[in-house]
Amino acid sequence: MPELRVGEQRLTVAPASNLLDALLQGGVAVPYSCRSGSCHACLVRCLRGEPLDGKPEALDPQRRQQGWRLACQCRIVDDLQVEVFDPLRDGRPARIAACDWLGPDVLRLRLIPQQPLRYRAGQHLVLWTDTGIARPYSLASLPDEDPWLEFHLDCRHSGAFSDAARAFKPGDALRLGELRGGALHYDADWQMRPLWLLAAGTGLAPLYGVLREALRQGHQGSIRVIHLAHERSGHYLAEPLAQLVTEHPQLQVELLDAAELPAALAELRLVSRQTLALLCGHPDSVETFTRRLYLAGMPRNQMFADLFLPHA
Structure with missing residues (x-):
């Protein structure tokens, strides 16, 4: 044995x-x-x-x-x-610069790492509390532009990390673990291709970073963002997305709730065989997106997905 x-x-x-x-x-x-x-x-x-x-x-x-x-x-x-x-020995130290609620259930967390961190829009990090609670969260911030690391925490359901996060305050210490991800990213070679970003809940966080990266790099193709929320109050980035629409004529944003989703997906039509799709959210939502895009004629190798898996 x-x-x-x-x-x-x-x-x-x-x-x-x-x-x-x-x-x-x-x-x-x-x-x-x-x-x-x-x-x-x-x-x-x-x-x-x-x-x-x-x-x-x-x-x-x-x-x-x-x-x-x-x-x-x-x-x-x-x-x-x-x-x-051991986060104290192996993790990177960081401080909370700000924490505020973007909606009834979404906490925006902004961290300042005490050591430089190189990352790409769309990646995720494991966050550690000082009591040893760990949970991976996607980065919503834009590297080399935002002075902080930004995360959108879904606190709709009780969980060890989200419960602890409700008591966070500026100045509190956290530790950063492994930097991961890569399926959700922006490639400079995509500049002329139509880009669809489909997100459910806080799956919008990494896609918000990817969207801003695409616009920063001068993306020339059309960009379509679809955000699925349980109810209207769940569209926690509605205002900043609306502001981006006014600044970028190639950008279209659709905010849907669960009842509106089937009809909206049924109307999806590819504007080009070169269209790329980035998908993020709960596995059920991502599967729904993937199936509809495939039926609309999009090859699976033109879909890039990141799943927000529930705690095992």
């Missing part, structure tokens, strides 16, 4: 046990969210031994060389010694 060692703790586990499950069952506090290798909240570093990694491509080669693995994707096949990601 393999032995799993974490600090001074030694656990005997069944062969091929999932590493995250073994750690949790042994009482080791490991944050996790998606269990699919996307959020990177469950990072651990292998100190001795090597697990069977089911998704080695999820981490960049440098992180893997340093011994980092995603616990949710690994199985224990031999004796293994690991250490859990």
